[in-house]
Amino acid sequence: MTGASAIGDGIVQIAVPMSHNPLGSTLVYAMESPSGLILVDAGWDDAEGWEGLTSGLESIGHSVSDVEGVVLTHFHPDHTGLCGRVREASGAWIAMHEADHTMFEKMSSGHNREWMDDQLANLARAGAPEADRIAFEKAAQGGPPAGPESAPDRVLTDDETIALTGRDLRVVFTPGHTPGHACFYLEDADVMFTGDHVLQKTTPHVGNFVYPLEERDALAEFMESLRRVQKMDVTRGLGAHGVPITDVSGRTAELLDHHEERLDDLYRSFEGNEFTVWQVAAIMKWYRPWADISPIGKGMALSEAAAHLRHLVARGQIAQVPGTEPARFALN
Ligand SMILES: [Zn+2]
Numbered sequence: 001m002t003g004a005s006a007i008g009d010g011i012v013q014i015a016v017p018m019s020h021n022p023l024g025s026t027l028v029y030a031m032e033s034p035s036g037l038i039l040v041d042a043g044w045d046d047a048e049g050w051e052g053l054t055s056g057l058e059s060i061g062h063s064v065s066d067v068e069g070v071v072l073t074h075f076h077p078d079h080t081g082l083c084g085r086v087r088e089a090s091g092a093w094i095a096m097h098e099a100d101h102t103m104f105e106k107m108s109s110g111h112n113r114e115w116m117d118d119q120l121a122n123l124a125r126a127g128a129p130e131a132d133r134i135a136f137e138k139a140a141q142g143g144p145p146a147g148p149e150s151a152p153d154r155v156l157t158d159d160e161t162i163a164l165t166g167r168d169l170r171v172v173f174t175p176g177h178t179p180g181h182a183c184f185y186l187e188d189a190d191v192m193f194t195g196d197h198v199l200q201k202t203t204p205h206v207g208n209f210v211y212p213l214e215e216r217d218a219l220a221e222f223m224e225s226l227r228r229v230q231k232m233d234v235t236r237g238l239g240a241h242g243v244p245i246t247d248v249s250g251r252t253a254e255l256l257d258h259h260e261e262r263l264d265d266l267y268r269s270f271e272g273n274e275f276t277v278w279q280v281a282a283i284m285k286w287y288r289p290w291a292d293i294s295p296i297g298k299g300m301a302l303s304e305a306a307a308h309l310r311h312l313v314a315r316g317q318i319a320q321v322p323g324t325e326p327a328r329f330a331l332n
């Protein structure tokens with residue numbers, strides 16, 4: 001899916017390619033505002049992505065210099081990557097929820113030694129075998145985080161509105177996929193830009209990254225945000241990847257069921273067992289057998305496993321076995 005297309009309600013969808021990633025592209029949305037265009041997200045930062053975004057804007061009779069502002073759903077580089085270049089070309093402002101500003105700064109400070117040491121310490125605390133830690137370190141070298149020049153210069157708060165031409169775009173704070181994820185609701189058209197919070201075909205990643213030290217219960221946040229969107233009873237959803245969502249409430253219900261099932265499966269698997277976080281990741285069901293998952297994929301799976309485990313601990317169903325290191329968990 002590449003190129004730009006008018007998809008009704010004054011919305012233009014531009015598929016910004018991301019050829020290295022199985023998701024294929026980030027869908028950027030453009031709408032007219034009193035002083036130009038507002039973009040929802042910006043796409044992955046490389047030559048192909050930039051060409052996709054700029055030629056997409058040109059095909060609808062605009063230029064990247066017309067962009068007045070970029071609202072970001074969250075800090076991940078497939079969403080924030082190009083916004084610095086957009087600002088350079090247009091003087092646009094870049095806005096994101098405050099809770100993701102910090103995450104963005106961490107990501108931008110990059111793949112330096114400190115970041116890697118954190119990751120490796122985290123893997124060790126989770127109980128990852130040495131071979132997997134070495135494989136992760138090798139695979140994670142040289143990833144391209146967004147440059148600091150992309151740092152947002154405006155903070156979005158829940159329920160604030162962004163002025164479009166003759167209508168408003170409302171910020172709906174939906175933490176979970178990231179701590180500061182936001183959706184944007186186009187009230188006059190009953191359309192929600194769902195970022196990575198709700199996707200039609202993909203189950204959004206929800207992770208805890210430094211378990212067992214992290215207090216944050218990412219899965220609880222995510223499910224609460226799903227319920228929030230579900231209650232809004234929105235008809236049409238436009239996610240950042242894949243096909244449009246035809247029934248937003250229905251899809252949020254499916255995602256909630258999916259996580260309840262996974263929590264239930266995980267809880268049952270503890271019967272008669274003690275597991276480290278790494279072992280939890282290894283026994284959960286993924287899109288392919290654990291042994292065939294790449295080192296980076298295992299890191300993602302580990303954080304997703306930690307999020308489920310963290311939530312079972314919060315529910316009082318699972319507890320850490322006292323005095324274990326790496327921490328082991330058992331039925332409470
Ligand atoms: Zn994301």
Ligand SMILES: [Zn+2]
Nearest residue numbers: 076078196240
């Ligand atoms: Zn994404």
